[in-house]
Amino acid sequence: MLRDLSNRVRDSSLARHILSSKIGEYNAPTPYLTSLVVPGDTVNRRRFLHTAALGAAGGVVSGCHRSQLRAPVPVSPSACNLAPVLVSRDREIRTVVGLRPFRASGFVVKGEKLGEKLLIHNYGHGGGGITLSWGTSHLATALLPGEPLPSVAVLGCGAVGLATARLLQERGLRVTIYASELPPNTTSNVAGGQWLPFSVFESGKQSPAFMDQYLQATEFAYRRYQTLLGSRYGVRWVRNYSLRYHEFDETELEGKQSPVRRFLPEFRDLTESEHPFSRYQFVRQYDTMLIEPPIYLSAVLTDFRIAGGGVQVKHFDDISQLQQLAEPVIFNCTGLGARALFNDQELTPKKGQLTVLLPQPEVDYIALMEDDLYMFPRTDGILLGGTFEDGEWSLSVNEAAKARVLNGHAQFFQGFRRCQRASWARLYRNWVLQGV
Numbered sequence: 001m002l003r004d005l006s007n008r009v010r011d012s013s014l015a016r017h018i019l020s021s022k023i024g025e026y027n028a029p030t031p032y033l034t035s036l037v038v039p040g041d042t043v044n045r046r047r048f049l050h051t052a053a054l055g056a057a058g059g060v061v062s063g064c065h066r067s068q069l070r071a072p073v074p075v076s077p078s079a080c081n082l083a084p085v086l087v088s089r090d091r092e093i094r095t096v097v098g099l100r101p102f103r104a105s106g107f108v109v110k111g112e113k114l115g116e117k118l119l120i121h122n123y124g125h126g127g128g129g130i131t132l133s134w135g136t137s138h139l140a141t142a143l144l145p146g147e148p149l150p151s152v153a154v155l156g157c158g159a160v161g162l163a164t165a166r167l168l169q170e171r172g173l174r175v176t177i178y179a180s181e182l183p184p185n186t187t188s189n190v191a192g193g194q195w196l197p198f199s200v201f202e203s204g205k206q207s208p209a210f211m212d213q214y215l216q217a218t219e220f221a222y223r224r225y226q227t228l229l230g231s232r233y234g235v236r237w238v239r240n241y242s243l244r245y246h247e248f249d250e251t252e253l254e255g256k257q258s259p260v261r262r263f264l265p266e267f268r269d270l271t272e273s274e275h276p277f278s279r280y281q282f283v284r285q286y287d288t289m290l291i292e293p294p295i296y297l298s299a300v301l302t303d304f305r306i307a308g309g310g311v312q313v314k315h316f317d318d319i320s321q322l323q324q325l326a327e328p329v330i331f332n333c334t335g336l337g338a339r340a341l342f343n344d345q346e347l348t349p350k351k352g353q354l355t356v357l358l359p360q361p362e363v364d365y366i367a368l369m370e371d372d373l374y375m376f377p378r379t380d381g382i383l384l385g386g387t388f389e390d391g392e393w394s395l396s397v398n399e400a401a402k403a404r405v406l407n408g409h410a411q412f413f414q415g416f417r418r419c420q421r422a423s424w425a426r427l428y429r430n431w432v433l434q435g436v
């Protein structure tokens with residue numbers, strides 16, 4: 001559709017005028033003022049195309065194009081208009097801490113015998129458990145035997161346990177969740193909630209068999225979350241800006257040759273004239289879903305209960321206690337709890353901390369910086385993150401890390417500059433002819 005429009009605009013006399021014009025120098029207001037004072041008072045890509053379309057519909061091109069040209073144009077907002085986050089200590093509403101259940105070689109999805117019972121593991125998702133939950137749960141539930149089962153047990157009620165439990169219900173099974181903590185008290189509730197299958201394994205430590213599972217899980221999860229878009233589950237699409245001082249390594253997960261590249265729509269690099277991030281020379285955009293865990297987990301738990309699922313609050317200190325469960329099949333979705341319960345010494349905490357500022361509805365993009373800092377715009381607050389403490393078990397707030405995150409974000413957002421001046425012709429080339 002965009003290409004159709006650009007072709008039509010390219011043919012129009014309006015476009016010829018724009019291309020030949022030497023007078024139009026683009027000078028966007030600062031994003032701060034643009035977004036907070038008069039959001040529409042600038043030339044952005046949407047307005048540019050809209051104006052071109054209206055001009056065309058008004059008679060520049062023949063009337064037979066009218067109805068098509070009036071249709072909404074699905075273009076993305078310009079990065080020139082991004083509202084900066086207002087970072088200050090008095091805007092903080094909370095700081096939360098969680099322990100990512102990390103394994104260098106990646107998550108575990110496999111079945112094993114436990115006496116007479118079948119035990120199916122599904123744990124160790126690191127920093128991507130919200131993202132991959134439906135995908136690894138799909139792999140885990142595929143390990144069920146073919147014969148009919150009276151009931152199934154799921155250990156754990158975080159994102160992974162809930163997705164597993166729901167998929168089992170969809171197969172017509174009676175399911176009971178056993179967990180020591182329920183939402184809102186799980187690690188999954190602490191997560192930022194970006195759909196991005198990163199920080200799940202350490203590069204070089206994963207096996208080809210794991211990569212196969214990882215890609216299958218990513219694909220399934222990507223599709224499944226798209227069925228959950230909307231306010232009931234708190235899932236939406238958001239534009240990401242990934243910022244680097246140095247060139248991207250194109251072989252990494254965020255690179256052009258990444259095996260997950262196809263799950264990052266609108267992927268492209270921005271030129272200096274297209275973004276306000278003054279300290280970063282390399283800027284890559286792509287879209288991801290953002291899942292708001294407090295909304296999402298509560299909604300999925302409700303779905304589980306409506307479908308007849310049972311929940312028992314119970315802590316298992318020892319694997320022998322599992323033998324006492326009535327269910328012949330047990331899914332282990334205990335996250336970091338699997339280290340003690342199943343003696344998995346590779347499983348280790350990666351402590352993460354998020355400082356949450358007052359919500360800013362005008363901020364609707366994600367910023368991912370090379371210095372490990374990141375900002376997620378949630379409806380319950382602006383999340384500022386960027387801590388990954390290996391092997392750290394403490395759940396108390398790390399004040400030094402918090403200061404680093406707050407100062408780093410304050411500098412970042414204060415550093416927003418005007419988009420660099422660009423001629424109309426350059427804008428036209430970048431925005432329309434490249435078909436981005």
Ligand SMILES: Cc1cc2nc3c(=O)[nH]c(=O)nc-3n(C[C@H](O)[C@H](O)[C@H](O)COP(=O)(O)OP(=O)(O)OC[C@H]3O[C@@H](n4cnc5c(N)ncnc54)[C@H](O)[C@@H]3O)c2cc1C
Nearest residue numbers: 098129130131156157158180181188193194316335337352
């Ligand atoms: C700061 C931070 C930011 C993050 N951001 C993201 C993000 O943006 N995107 C993303 O995809 N992921 C993110 N993550 C990672 C994500 O939170 C985890 O990968 C995910 O929560 C793991 O889910 P889980 O269900 O396996 O574990 P949990 O949510 O920890 O659930 C485990 C469940 O098992 C139960 N349990 C454990 N042991 C026992 C036991 N012995 N007996 C009974 N019950 C037990 C617990 O009570 C709980 O119910 C983030 C994590 C942190 C800390």
